[in-house]
Amino acid sequence: xxxxTQSPSSLSASVGDRVTIACQASQDITKHLNWYQxxxxxxxxxxxxxxxxxxxxxxxxFSGSGSGTDFTFTISSLQxxxxxxxxxxxxxxxxxxxxGGGTKVEIK
Amino acid sequence: xxxxxxxxxxxxxxxxxxxxxxxxxxxxxxNAWMTWVRQTPGKGLEWVGRIKSKVNGETTDYAAPVxxxxxxxxxxxxxxxxxxxxxxxxxxxxxxxxxxxxxxTRGGVIVLWGQGTVxxxxx
Numbered sequence: 265x266x267x268x269t270q271s272p273s274s275l276s277a278s279v280g281d282r283v284t285i286a287c288q289a290s291q292d293i294t295k296h297l298n299w300y301q302x303x304x305x306x307x308x309x310x311x312x313x314x315x316x317x318x319x320x321x322x323x324x325x326f327s328g329s330g331s332g333t334d335f336t337f338t339i340s341s342l343q344x345x346x347x348x349x350x351x352x353x354x355x356x357x358x359x360x361x362x363x364g365g366g367t368k369v370e371i372k
Numbered sequence: 373x374x375x376x377x378x379x380x381x382x383x384x385x386x387x388x389x390x391x392x393x394x395x396x397x398x399x400x401x402x403n404a405w406m407t408w409v410r411q412t413p414g415k416g417l418e419w420v421g422r423i424k425s426k427v428n429g430e431t432t433d434y435a436a437p438v439x440x441x442x443x444x445x446x447x448x449x450x451x452x453x454x455x456x457x458x459x460x461x462x463x464x465x466x467x468x469x470x471x472x473x474x475x476x477t478r479g480g481v482i483v484l485w486g487q488g489t490v491x492x493x494x495x
């Protein structure tokens with residue numbers, strides 16, 4: 265299985281701050297990486313696919329980049345409604361998709 | 373509205389069995405490849421397994437931790453997919469989601485999740 269390592273596991277930032285989350289794959293996954301947002305008590309929601317493509321309807325303050333083994337997810341200006349846990353997920357090794365451990369984002 | 377609704381979760385003793393169901397609506401179910409994903413306290417989000425459509429042979433694939441214990445089947449006449457879980461272990465405790473990938477792609481991009489059903493394995 266391809267292992268996905270996310271960092272940090274949690275962070276606290278102020279409204280308006282730029283927030284960055286890293287995700288590293290244990291092997292080359294080209295650009296086959298998604299980012300999901302899970303708010304408390306809710307199901308995960310797809311934000312970004314193919315490493316950097318914003319899902320329809322997702323605010324432009326969210327962005328993703330990277331290829332190969334190293335990927336980054338950014339919230340350009342943190343909003344109160346962005347409080348959630350964010351997960352990366354690879355889909356290079358189908359059907360054996362794997363998720364990162366998650367990053368919990370809180371407001372300082 | 374396109375949606376997936378799971379049912380069948382509950383409390384079961386280690387070694388026991390449980391059958392989860394997922395009913396789909398608002399989509400052409402017979403063409404859909406359906407996937408189960410779980411969220412456990414120990415491992416977070418984890419892919420469980422997948423069943424392809426009938427035209428693709430209803431082929432199933434399973435994650436290593438559940439292979440040989442879990443099985444996925446489908447009933448296209450009822451727009452339903454099932455997850456039969458046998459020889460349950462405490463580490464199988466979690467929320468089980470029925471999911472569907474974005475259509476007409478190579479797969480792996482989950483765009484539809486059910487609300488989840490809770491499975492608790494405890495004595």
